[in-house]
Amino acid sequence: MFEPRFSRAAQRLEADDADLWQVHTEAMARHANGEDVIVMSVGDPDLPTIDPIIENAVTSLYRGRTHYSPGMGEPALRKKIAEIETEASGKPTTSDEVIIFPGATNAIYSVLRCLLDSDSELLITEPTYVGYQGIFKTIGCTIVSVPTIIEDGFAIDVDAIVAAVTPATRVVLLNTPGNPSGNVIAGDDLARLAEFTRARDIWLVCDEVYSMLTFEKPHVSARRAADNLDNVIIVDGLSKSHSMTGWRLGWVVAPENAIPTLLNFTSATVFGCSQFIQDAAAFALENDAEYIAAIRQEYRKRRDYAVGRISSINGLQCHLPDAGMFLMLDVSNIAQDGESFARQLLDEVNVSVLPGSGFGEQTLHHVRLSLTHDVEVLASAFDRIETMISGD
Ligand SMILES: Cc1ncc(COP(=O)(O)O)c(C=O)c1O
Structure with missing residues (x-):
């Protein structure tokens, strides 16, 4: 048996x-x-x-965009994302810093899988997006959870995060705007954390999938707040902003020092995202104002x-x-x-x-x-x- x-x-x-x-x-x-x-x-x-995005994907399918795509993603989409990220960060961003993933979930998994070992510590803030839990379990690292300040609209507590760092801390994972809190992390807080983590050789990974769905307060990208981007990786995607959850399209913007590792990983595990979906994503980002x-x-x-x-x-x-x-x-x-x-x-x-x-x-x-x-x-x-x- x-x-x-x-x-x-x-x-x-x-x-x-x-x-x-x-x-x-x-x-x-x-x-x-x-x-x-x-x-x-x-x-x-x-x-x-919306219909124009769907029509674009259908046209793309009929154009034969049904083959393997490069591991980094389609050049036109990466170029558009680099433009968006240049504007969001105020720092020149090139396509070489952008990799496409089949959804932010896979992007986050891939990034964390490349950065963490099972004996590493990952520092997160609470309340934490529930979808991370499966990723954390797969990796098997130690999770250190730092409460936010609920009275202050779930603002992160930078002092508490700094105090929770240990020699085993490899990554601080933030999520702004946050799910479930809806809190937008202040630029000053991000800047302080980026500087602190860099000085300790810790990665700062920031999930920004709600970046386009802000109300009064503007979204501040970790890449805008940080003075130096050596240790800063951001994740974004189309699921929420463009009501495209089922299309599975996300991306990572990472410093060039991390790109070869991420590319190796995604090439081994995803082997490129769908061409027609990436075409439609580039179209969506071009025409979404x-x-x-x-x-x-x-x-x-x-x-x-x-x-x-x-x-x-x-x-x-x-x-x-x-x-x-x-x-x-x-x-x-x-x-x-x-x-x-x-x-x-x-x-x-x-x-x-x-x-x-x-x-x-x-x-x-x-x-x-x-x-x-x-x-x-x-x-x-x-x-x-x-x-x-x-x-x-
Ligand atoms: C904070 C956060 N990150 C990532 C995701 C997953 O995004 P995707 O659909 O691109 O995998 C979600 C979905 O709810 C989310 O709320």
Whole structure:
């Protein structure tokens, strides 16, 4: 009888986060059953990829753009990203510093896999994007988690990060604008961390996938804030900004000292991204000014609506997110914890939200709401939340 044996990495991945997704999984099942569930527990934009991008991809497919692509990515797309990154950073950026990946998740995995060993320490801030956990487990490194300052809108605490660094720290991973907090990290904080980490031979990796979805406060890229880019790597992508989650398109901008290593890794594991998707991505980035303005406006409208409703419901509190499509709702005054609130909300009024425990200890009494519905649906969701809280 064959006894299947799996690698330690695969075993580490065996889910112990089923509890976190229980409410969501159940909500999806009810939804599939035709029940009137409002799903606010995932971050997949409700807005469709716009037609011109789809048409571009289709044309590209018919043009025969269906073959292997270079490991670094298609030159036209990398050139466009280099232009965007030059503007975002205020520093000349060339295509040689840009590598394309099939989504930011794969980009982050590849970067961390290239920088960390299982005996390395990775320093992150909390609340932490839940999708990193699988990557961390695969790598098997030690995770050191540093709380943010919730009262200050989830601002990072640079002193606490500096104090948490040890000789084993190899990478500080930041996420700005942040998921789930919606916090935009201040340029001064990024600059201080970039300088500190460089002096200690530590990489600063910054996930900036919400960079285009900011509201009042502008996004500051780690590459803009840092004086020296030797140790700074940023990740971005099209999933959120262009409602292109299913296209799987992300990129890394890294100093030239890291490019050969990253290229070796992605060549060995991905072997190039789809040509037609990269064509459509270059087209999207060339022609997105109006679209991005509209999408920002839409998320801002939703955020303002949600925050307005929350402030009128006794017992609920939240900070105004600076960016992105999420809102962290503090339920500490009315529920035992985020998990029980999420459970009750689904059971009683068919709204699903994600318990804050998935993002770390600090947000046990929060739930994350995804603003991936138009205001009419959000209105109905908040009516239901109000009904549940008032016990009517
Ligand atoms: C902070 C953050 N990074 C990365 C990702 C994943 O992006 P992609 O779809 O490009 O893999 C997400 C998706 O939710 C995210 O919120």
